[in-house]
Amino acid sequence: MTEPDGPIRVLLADDETMIRHGVRLILRHAEGIEVVAEAADGRQAVELAAVHHPDVALVDIRMPVCDGLAAIAPLLALDPAPRVVMLTTFGDDENVVRALREGAAGFLLKDEGPQELISAVRAAAAGDAVLSPGVTGAVISRMLGAREPAGAGGAAADERIARLTGRERDVLAALGEGLSNQEIAARLGIGTGTVKTHVGAILDKTGSASRVQAALLAHRTGLAS
Structure with a gap:
């Protein structure tokens, strides 16, 4: 997971023209961020992402033709894949x-x-999770209350945690608290590059598709509360 060398390239996908216009205006005046494409549905978002290679894709959940949920998998299958928010x-x-x-x-x-x-665009580009405070609590509670998906070849949550080193468990616990890479580095007294290496190893060893899924695993296994 690497951060962009130049401006953060953003793709907007929303079927409401006014929403896209408003988001574009905000990001246009943000230093180091460039809107490279706009889509009105999920299918178009995937097509444009394949051409423009955005670092971050801001995708509306509800859209015609192909909604945002259906667009996630093909967006993440691109090389390079954008961070989808x-x-x-x-x-x-x-x-x-x-x-x-x-x-x-x-x-x-x-x-x-x-x-x-x-801040959300910059956090996503840096590899951090983006969780809107207004609904985070309800979403986390719903996910924690749901049945644990198999993941990692069907391994149980505790077995997935057992694959981690002690330091990786420390990093996973911090992920569960919603800390950014910089915050984790400051807490543990290590470099941000080292944190990124640990996060990559955590995702790989636990079969988590994202930092958010890893954070939920930390909650399920008691590493975070």
Whole structure:
């Protein structure tokens, strides 16, 4: 998982023209961020992403032709794959849960402020999870209450944790608290590059598709509360 060398390239996918226009205006004035493509449905988002290679894809959950949920897998199958952040509305917890299980990097409420939007794009580009505070609690509770998906070849959660080194468990616990790479580095007294290496190993060893899924695993196994 590498950070972009130049400006963060963003693809917007939303069937509402005014939403796309508003997001584009906000990001246009943000330093180091460039909107490279806009799509009105999930199918178009995948097609444009294959051409423009965005670092981050902001994707509405509800769209015609092909909705955001159906677009996640083909977006993540691209090489290079963008970090997919779902745009949602308050109360759409069930679809957010589905998106996170599909490997989305996180979610953002459509009515968040400009600075929250900019911060979310930068966090996603840096490999961090994006969790909108307005619905995080409800979504985490719903995911924790659901049956544990098999994952990692069907291994149980405790078995997946047993594959980690002590330091990787420390990093996973911090992920469960929602800390960024920089925050984890400061807490553990290690470099951010080392944190990224540990996160990559955690995702690989536990079969987690994203930091969000790894964080949920930390909660399920008691590493985080």
